[in-house]
Amino acid sequence: MKVTIREEKPKDKNEEKGTVTEKTVEAQSPADGGAESAGPEVETREEPALKVEEEAQKEALEQQLAGAQREAAENRDKYLRAVAELENFRRRTAREFADMSLRAGERILTALLDPADNLARALDAARKMEAEQAGDTLTSFIGGVEMIYQQLVSILEKEQVRPMETVGTVFDPNLHDALVAVERSDVPPNTVVEEVQRGYRLGDRVLRHAKVVVSRAPVAEEKPNENENTQ
Template identity: 45%
Template sequence: MTEETNKNGPDAAAHEAHATEAAEQQAAGADEGATEAQLDPVEALQAENADLRDRFLRLAAEMDNLRRRTDREIKDAKSYAVTSFARDMLSVSDNLRRAIETLPEEARAAADATLTALIEGVEMTERGMLATLERHGVRKIDAEGQKFDPNFHQAMFEVPNPNVPNNTVVQVVQAGYAIGERVLRPAMVGVAKGGPKADAVAEDAAKA
């Protein structure tokens, strides 16, 4: 045997070692396969049940998110469906207000019954229009006396006034309106300039 091995040389020895390793790996694979085949059927069912439960929970979460998103979209559609119409109606309301304001108080005091009835009719029309818009979610933005907020106000000019905090809305040129959580039209305002900062005023009030 030694002579045969010597005759074949190192290549024959390496080949024999490789064949032995391959046989051992094959045997190990066969043992593993036999072990898997012998798994407890109860454990297999439990694993399958856990996988199905995990899939069901993910699907239920996705369906819940879809339901919430759909409900929110439906609510938004109902709330903002009249946005364009409401914005156009505000222009009509503005014209009614301008028509009322063109008459000075002296002229209104001296007006005859016919003109007085006309003025009252225009005012009633304006109030009715604004009340209708309010029923559909359109509300007037309360601006005067508030701190200037670029999300709701549009500054048209500054008013020197050291008696109120800086950036306080002191005059409303055109009323602003919002629908739901959205601004339908920002209020056009004049803001105070030269007064103390609002933070300093708040601190002084807190100390008092």
Template identity: 40%
Template structure:
């Protein structure tokens, strides 16, 4: 049998072995812990940089959005400026024609003047991309025509525009106002 003293000696030696092993591991754990702390600090710094970048990008986007809205409002307010400046000579000519007719009472020259002004107005609008539709004799198309009446016609087959009641206009490639028409039935 093993004596109690021997058992105590073995327990003390086992404790010393464990303590020595722990001593060997302690410096490795301390180095690993320091590396973890350094990595944590690096990641924290990176997260802070990313947060600052995000906040700057968000501020830049907000500024861009506000600037775009402001520019859009200004564009809407002054979009017609060019057209109106082109129409001012037409207005001036109308004023001259009315003044001349009231002084002279010559309605024939007033009619000629109004006709000239009307052609000037048409030319200005055409330069801006406005075109009158030619619809009589064309097949009815609901994208371009608004039928207000259906009439019997011996000259035209069914579904053909026979009369234009009100002119339709196209601005560039878009229908500005459909033509009011009578369609053969």
């Protein structure tokens, strides 16, 4: 559509009236400018759709993050459990190995106790024999046995094996094995009065119980009945 616009120029000094000019311009109808005027409306309609899509993506990412965090926490818990189980296994294995080594050592040391006791008895018998009949040959024999015995005792002492002192002590079932009880009036009951086999300790542990004889109170003698005597 065409529109005529009138413009009036100011008059010059030589002119009494100004000049009026007309200009025809093409007016843009709504139909012609529809494409441009529809732009903002399209953008306005697209914005909510973009927001919905962004929110959906954000929610999906948050769900993925939460799942990853849960998986990480589960993996960390599994790792800590595995570390704890491994540490417990290491400690248990070390303890079992130490116990096994200790028991093996106890068996070896226990096997040496009887030879040590037998050598001690042989020395006692040889010394008694030497007192009855002196002789260079017997003295040399006793000296050799004494040397072997001391070497064996030295080995036991290095391994912290010590003999128990039992005679005169109170009977203790944790330390002693009572073979027999004898009546004794000169000592309190349950006193060790004789050592049949020596006991040994390995550090604070009992390596071998001592076999002992313990005392008991004498049985009161029954007095004869006076009525029987009068008869």
